[in-house]
Amino acid sequence: MKNFESDFYSCIRCGFCLDFSWIGSYRMCPSYDVQGFESYSARGKIAIARAIHEGTLELNESVAKRFFSCTDCLACQSNCFKFVDLQRIFRAVKSELVKGGLLPKRFVNISENLTEFKNIYGKPPYKRFDWMPSRSRLGKKAEILYFVGCTSSYLRRRIAFSTYNLLELAKIDFSILHNEWCCGHPYLASGQIDLAREFLEHNIKAIENTGVDRVVFSCPACLKSFRKDAKEILDIKIPFKTFHISELLDEQIQKGTVNLGKQAEKVTYHDPCILSRHLDLYELPRRLLKSIPGIELVEMPRHAKDSYCCGGGNFLKLVFPDIASRIADKRVDEALETEAEKIVTSCPYCQTNLISAAIKKGRKMQVVDLSQLILDAIIK
Ligand code: SF4
Numbered sequence: 001m002k003n004f005e006s007d008f009y010s011c012i013r014c015g016f017c018l019d020f021s022w023i024g025s026y027r028m029c030p031s032y033d034v035q036g037f038e039s040y041s042a043r044g045k046i047a048i049a050r051a052i053h054e055g056t057l058e059l060n061e062s063v064a065k066r067f068f069s070c071t072d073c074l075a076c077q078s079n080c081f082k083f084v085d086l087q088r089i090f091r092a093v094k095s096e097l098v099k100g101g102l103l104p105k106r107f108v109n110i111s112e113n114l115t116e117f118k119n120i121y122g123k124p125p126y127k128r129f130d131w132m133p134s135r136s137r138l139g140k141k142a143e144i145l146y147f148v149g150c151t152s153s154y155l156r157r158r159i160a161f162s163t164y165n166l167l168e169l170a171k172i173d174f175s176i177l178h179n180e181w182c183c184g185h186p187y188l189a190s191g192q193i194d195l196a197r198e199f200l201e202h203n204i205k206a207i208e209n210t211g212v213d214r215v216v217f218s219c220p221a222c223l224k225s226f227r228k229d230a231k232e233i234l235d236i237k238i239p240f241k242t243f244h245i246s247e248l249l250d251e252q253i254q255k256g257t258v259n260l261g262k263q264a265e266k267v268t269y270h271d272p273c274i275l276s277r278h279l280d281l282y283e284l285p286r287r288l289l290k291s292i293p294g295i296e297l298v299e300m301p302r303h304a305k306d307s308y309c310c311g312g313g314n315f316l317k318l319v320f321p322d323i324a325s326r327i328a329d330k331r332v333d334e335a336l337e338t339e340a341e342k343i344v345t346s347c348p349y350c351q352t353n354l355i356s357a358a359i360k361k362g363r364k365m366q367v368v369d370l371s372q373l374i375l376d377a378i379i380k
């Protein structure tokens with residue numbers, strides 16, 4: 001970890017990565033928020049990494065729990081005015097933990113599922129497309145490709161179904177890979193960079209073989225793997241353009257191919273950390289929401305650049321479900337205070353984690369994906 005010396009020593013321990021003191025009495029770092037120990041925060045983890053580097057602390061299970069319960073929400077990074085490269089340090093420590101055999105058991109299970117089935121859920125690959133209204137689009141020649149991702153394919157199928165229907169209603173000529181693998185994000189999240197590389201390479205080659213020059217995603221994590229991580233870990237410029245479904249829908253609404261009818265509802269928008277802080281899409285989903293006549297958007301105190309993670313990032317819901325669920329409880333409480341009828345989000349992981357919390361709170365709040373809300377609003 002010698003490469004990180006300048007980062008370790010430039011942290012002045014100011015604590016700007018911990019709290020949202022400018023909004024109210026909110027903690028910014030979700031894992032520090034619910035665990036209560038500074039060692040879960042960015043400042044604490046920098047101190048741990050530095051101690052490991054200086055030889056005063058050894059890697060152990062307790063260190064592993066701190067690093068693998070980070071949701072990669074980027075709140076710390078966005079507020080570190082010393083620009084310490086936190087994400088790079090976290091990833092390097094996780095790689096060391098993996099080498100030392102300290103990958104948490106549930107991440108080991110996810111990795112085994114990926115090796116055998118090419119999806120995180122350990123489901124047979126042929127079941128990946130069970131949600132599809134018709135298989136005629138699998139592997140066909142088309143202008144655009146829809147990359148579905150594991151969670152929308154196996155768990156949040158309504159997102160895949162809504163996206164599919166939205167593309168059809170917009171009369172977009174699209175296809176879906178018959179040999180789609182997980183995008184590799186779980187390997188990146190767990191510090192297994194070589195395996196992430198292998199999965200990305202497989203998918204890029206498969207997409208290249210279709211000849212498309214545009215790929216659309218409903219999952220922000222998949223989009224990030226291609227738009228940002230591929231450049232970083234493969235050192236290549238990918239040979240196609242990438243879009244989140246909200247970017248493509250905005251294009252269609254501007255062109256007038258898609259028209260939206262009235263939906264009288266009060267909603268609040270939860271920013272998925274990957275779509276917002278990682279990919280800088282804050283305004284676009286809100287513009288889409290506001291373009292639906294009758295929608296009233298009420299913001300939670302923590303929103304946009306100051307948003308709070310749902311707790312599902314970096315597979316926390318699968319790896320440390322108790323931590324993920326306590327974070328989601330706080331987020332749903334914040335949403336309930338707005339008196340909105342629905343939380344709208346645009347990420348299958350956020351939806352999954354927030355739905356579990358909303359169910360526990362007596363289903364007073366629905367959690368829907370933006371694609372579903374727009375599909376309901378489209379004048380067919
Ligand atoms: S904001 Fe940056 S400099 Fe301040 S404690 Fe956190 S990591 Fe260190």
Ligand code: SF4
Nearest residue numbers: 029070071073074076
């Ligand atoms: S990325 Fe998010 S969860 Fe991880 S240390 Fe930073 S603020 Fe905390």
